[in-house]
Amino acid sequence: MAYSLDKIAVDDLFKKWGEDYLIYGPTLIKNTGRLSDTDSVRYDEVRSIDDLELNLKSDYSFKDVILPISEVLFYYNEDGMMVPKQKHNGAIIFLRSCDLHALDRLDQMFMENGKPDFYYTRLRENLKFVLIPCSKSFENCFCVSMNSNVPKNYNLTIEEIDGEYVFESKDEYFTKFFSGSKELDYTVPYVKENDIKVEHVEKINNLAITKSEMWREYDSRCIACGRCTLVCPTCTCWTMQDIHYGDNQKAGERRRVQASCMVDNFDRVAGGHVYREKNGDRMRYKALHKISDHRERYGVDMCIGCGRCDDICPEYISFSTILNKIAKESE
Amino acid sequence: MITNEYLPFSSKVLKVTKHTPMEHTYTMEFAGAKDVVPGQFFELSLPKYGEAPISVSGIGENSVDLTVRSIGVVTDELFKYEAGRHLYIRGPYGNGFIADDYKESELLVIAGGTGVSPVKAIIDYFGNHNDEVKSMSIITGFKSKDDQLFREDFKRWGKQMNVTLTFDRGDETKENIGLVTKYIPSVKVNNFDDAKAIVVGPPIMMKFAVKGLIERGYKEENIWISHERRMSCGLGKCGHCRVNSTYICLDGPVFNYTVGKDLID
Numbered sequence: 402m403a404y405s406l407d408k409i410a411v412d413d414l415f416k417k418w419g420e421d422y423l424i425y426g427p428t429l430i431k432n433t434g435r436l437s438d439t440d441s442v443r444y445d446e447v448r449s450i451d452d453l454e455l456n457l458k459s460d461y462s463f464k465d466v467i468l469p470i471s472e473v474l475f476y477y478n479e480d481g482m483m484v485p486k487q488k489h490n491g492a493i494i495f496l497r498s499c500d501l502h503a504l505d506r507l508d509q510m511f512m513e514n515g516k517p518d519f520y521y522t523r524l525r526e527n528l529k530f531v532l533i534p535c536s537k538s539f540e541n542c543f544c545v546s547m548n549s550n551v552p553k554n555y556n557l558t559i560e561e562i563d564g565e566y567v568f569e570s571k572d573e574y575f576t577k578f579f580s581g582s583k584e585l586d587y588t589v590p591y592v593k594e595n596d597i598k599v600e601h602v603e604k605i606n607n608l609a610i611t612k613s614e615m616w617r618e619y620d621s622r623c624i625a626c627g628r629c630t631l632v633c634p635t636c637t638c639w640t641m642q643d644i645h646y647g648d649n650q651k652a653g654e655r656r657r658v659q660a661s662c663m664v665d666n667f668d669r670v671a672g673g674h675v676y677r678e679k680n681g682d683r684m685r686y687k688a689l690h691k692i693s694d695h696r697e698r699y700g701v702d703m704c705i706g707c708g709r710c711d712d713i714c715p716e717y718i719s720f721s722t723i724l725n726k727i728a729k730e731s732e
Numbered sequence: 733m734i735t736n737e738y739l740p741f742s743s744k745v746l747k748v749t750k751h752t753p754m755e756h757t758y759t760m761e762f763a764g765a766k767d768v769v770p771g772q773f774f775e776l777s778l779p780k781y782g783e784a785p786i787s788v789s790g791i792g793e794n795s796v797d798l799t800v801r802s803i804g805v806v807t808d809e810l811f812k813y814e815a816g817r818h819l820y821i822r823g824p825y826g827n828g829f830i831a832d833d834y835k836e837s838e839l840l841v842i843a844g845g846t847g848v849s850p851v852k853a854i855i856d857y858f859g860n861h862n863d864e865v866k867s868m869s870i871i872t873g874f875k876s877k878d879d880q881l882f883r884e885d886f887k888r889w890g891k892q893m894n895v896t897l898t899f900d901r902g903d904e905t906k907e908n909i910g911l912v913t914k915y916i917p918s919v920k921v922n923n924f925d926d927a928k929a930i931v932v933g934p935p936i937m938m939k940f941a942v943k944g945l946i947e948r949g950y951k952e953e954n955i956w957i958s959h960e961r962r963m964s965c966g967l968g969k970c971g972h973c974r975v976n977s978t979y980i981c982l983d984g985p986v987f988n989y990t991v992g993k994d995l996i997d
Contacts, residue, residue, distance in 0.1 A: 444933060452961050465811030482739060515733050515979075516967065518737075519736040519737065520736075523734075607994070637971060638972065639971070640964050641782055641783050643780050645780045651780075655782075660964075660972070668961070668997070670960055670962045671803045671807070674934075682997075685850065694974075698977045707894050707992045
């Protein structure tokens with residue numbers, strides 16, 4: 402059932418939800434965009450509907466809510482180690498369809514690849530997802546090609562229509578807040594076509610693709626800044642990092658911090674050997690992981706077609722173009 | 733409740749064996765030693781300095797050997813530790829060399845430099861269980877006599893199996909000089925259906941040693957290799973050791989060559 406509420410009523414809901422959950426959603430941050438005098442949309446805690454950016458595409462994904470960019474695994478001193486309390490005991494996350502699909506990929510990495518991850522799993526418990534539906538495609542999106550356009554596994558939807566907020570609840574927790582609210586007929590919209598389309602290749606010949614000349618373009622064009630992996634909702638790699646406190650050399654913390662296969666040192670082993678020196682080879686490593694390599698292990702592509710990597714790239718590299726080039730090379 | 737696999741546990745340094753100024757073996761107390769498989773690895777974990785993946789080079793009753801080259805922040809700090817002190821480790825991780833794969837074979841192990849560490853426990857095993865293989869040979873290479881590891885073990889192996897020890901440089905009148913590949917043609921093989929080989933070392937050495945074996949008549953499915961990658965977690969989570977759809981820490985580090993040959997970084 403769908404309900405329509407005015408802004409004052411919605412703010413009241415946020416207050417009530419806030420008593421039970423932390424609320425995360427996309428927020429507009431002025432003058433932090435890729436280019437000067439542009440804004441960016443990033444995830445942060447939201448306290449009212451005014452904090453929430455419902456109309457623009459978010460430049461960064463929701464992933465750091467459950468996979469913080471830097472996360473303390475334990476504090477240490479000469480007596481031993483202490484695991485920090487978790488950042489939240491439950492959260493409501495506002496996100497779009499593609500990101501709901503991205504969540505599956507994060508779950509695959511942290512709950513299925515080897516034993517379940519202690520830190521991820523405890524933040525993953527007790528999450529509620531509020532879908533921000535897409536009535537039309539944004540720039541650089543190719544969700545239809547990646548099968549992430551149809552939303553799934555959400556608890557609630559929110560859409561602003563003519564100054565009112567329309568909700569559809571699939572969860573008892575949320576439904577109880579709408580008793581007495583104005584009811585209406587509502588169908589959750591989703592994107593049925595993107596301008597950008599990506600061709601799928603069932604079986605990729607790794608050896609042939611690796612030898613392809615197509616990667617050489619990225620040797621110089623890609624500057625290995627790693628922004629694409631930072632904004633990617635399905636990039637999960639991280640590196641262990643120990644820091645010690647300046648005034649006590651024996652106390653400190655071990656963290657895991659987000660890492661990028663596009664950046665130097667990702668694959669450097671003791672003694673200095675590096676497996677992928679060229680930026681084009683790193684691009685290949687990343688691109689194939691996003692499609693065939695992950696699919697081989699988990700049956701789905703890792704890439705969900707949000708196009709955030711294209712939005713953020715300072716060199717205007719298009720990932721969808723790369724995927725289409727791979728398809729062409731595989732013919 | 734899910735176990736926190738990231739918390740290392742305290743382990744006592746029982747013995748330090750100094751092979752070279754750069755390479756020491758740390759015999760670490762470990763109650764679960766009987767379940768450790770040759771070729772697995774541990775994360776050596778020194779809070780403040782970080783972690784480093786280290787192969788198991790020996791398995792005792794209640795201990796594991798970790799052979800370490802002092803080459804980075806963690807390992808440099810480790811070299812300050814003497815027997816009796818405690819440090820942190822976690823593991824074991826990875827699949828390792830499964831003894832059953834090599835039983836009843838004419839087994840050849842080729843290893844170079846620190847690549848001898850991950851195969852040392854499997855050499856030990858078949859050295860002590862000579863009756864489980866038809867024959868046992870090893871070809872090991874080091875840069876020079878001064879760089880040789882496990883000198884005491886080589887004395888024992890010399891009585892248990894055919895040992896070829898070679899150096900990249902040195903005095904040709906006193907020792908074998910040359911790469912490990914030079915000695916592949918002279919390995920005695922009675923039946924190539926039974927001939928199995930393990931190859932571990934730097935990537936370039938593994939490539940040419942495997943090539944030499946195949947030219948010699950070894951079957952691809954009878955060759956095993958062990959891969960080294962930068963593993964931050966050992967748990968299949970950090971992503972550093974992924975090659976194609978394979979996570980070296982979970983699916984490896986030991987691979988049959990038919991699988992390992994298709995891994996493209």
